[in-house]
Amino acid sequence: MHHVLRAKDVRPAAAYRGHSKGFSRCSAVNDTTGSVHMGVGICALEPGGGIDRHVHSFEESFYVLEGAPTLVMDGRGVRLAPGACGLIPLGVEHAWVGSAKGTARWIDMMAPQPRPAGAEEDTWFLGPLSRYEKAQLDIRDPRSRNFFRMADDDIIVDKLKIGARADAPKVSASMNTALLAYSGIALKMLVDKRLDAQLHTMFMVEYQPGGVAHPHDHPMEEAYVILDGEVDAVGDGKRYTLKKGDVFWTGVGCVHAFYNTSKKTVRWLETQSPPLPDRYGYRFSRDWEYLKEKLAAKA
Numbered sequence: 001m002h003h004v005l006r007a008k009d010v011r012p013a014a015a016y017r018g019h020s021k022g023f024s025r026c027s028a029v030n031d032t033t034g035s036v037h038m039g040v041g042i043c044a045l046e047p048g049g050g051i052d053r054h055v056h057s058f059e060e061s062f063y064v065l066e067g068a069p070t071l072v073m074d075g076r077g078v079r080l081a082p083g084a085c086g087l088i089p090l091g092v093e094h095a096w097v098g099s100a101k102g103t104a105r106w107i108d109m110m111a112p113q114p115r116p117a118g119a120e121e122d123t124w125f126l127g128p129l130s131r132y133e134k135a136q137l138d139i140r141d142p143r144s145r146n147f148f149r150m151a152d153d154d155i156i157v158d159k160l161k162i163g164a165r166a167d168a169p170k171v172s173a174s175m176n177t178a179l180l181a182y183s184g185i186a187l188k189m190l191v192d193k194r195l196d197a198q199l200h201t202m203f204m205v206e207y208q209p210g211g212v213a214h215p216h217d218h219p220m221e222e223a224y225v226i227l228d229g230e231v232d233a234v235g236d237g238k239r240y241t242l243k244k245g246d247v248f249w250t251g252v253g254c255v256h257a258f259y260n261t262s263k264k265t266v267r268w269l270e271t272q273s274p275p276l277p278d279r280y281g282y283r284f285s286r287d288w289e290y291l292k293e294k295l296a297a298k299a
Contacts, residue, residue, distance in 0.1 A: 007245025022049020
């Protein structure tokens with residue numbers, strides 16, 4: 001099972017009515033699209049807007065597309081910027097504050113999947129936000145344990161060939177911040193257990209021209225939000241050309257593939273839930289077809 005939402009059909013609508021101002025969200029992946037593990041949305045917060053203090057019985061991650069919203073967690077407000085991402089752990093009080101100028105937009109990911117209207121509650125509001133400590137996002141500060149920020153060159157292999165200075169304005173380089181590169185594909189982890197996510201992951205993917213992921217499936221769901229360029233995607237035997245703003249979702253067991261047949265790099269934000277297991281997370285069709293042929297040759 002899979003689902004495609006085109007950019008032209010992404011229409012945020014007022015959300016958290018009575019507990020927010022100037023906030024809207026388009027639910028791109030939910031129970032109506034076939035998902036059972038995740039909720040993915042495109043959010044917008046107008047200048048001067050905000051969302052009251054609240055807690056969820058699910059964990060929530062985010063990736064800022066534009067603007068400078070402030071996320072307040074446990075009384076500490078962190079002013080974000082494009083490329084900022086992070087995790088709101090399950091049960092942690094938080095609120096959102098819009099910037100003085102410009103609309104903020106971000107992608108959110110929630111796991112387990114938020115319950116539909118009319119079901120048992122999973123979100124509780126605690127009243128308007130009052131005083132809070134204000135700070136800029138500083139990912140070098142060890143206290144920023146639930147936050148991260150990706151710059152454009154963090155996913156470019158050539159930029160990572162030299163060592164980072166001790167005073168570099170980025171999180172200290174380590175295996176936890178490494179870039180994975182293979183088959184014309186680059187992958188940068190953003191939100192995982194390093195930021196205390198237990199039920200899902202969020203990461204950035206970039207395909208060079210000619211980059212390919214052959215047909216395969218997983219024991220978990222995946223969602224992809226195209227941020228730049230275009231890519232051919234296959235889901236359950238159907239082929240689509242995905243462009244900026246499009247959303248693609250694949251369910252457990254959906255055989256899917258990606259091919260960058262363009263002359264430019266394509267980049268998307270990807271989420272998984274449940275997280276990738278230590279083994280057997282990928283089942284490539286060609287490997288099992290090879291085994292079938294090998295066994296048939298011995299018959």
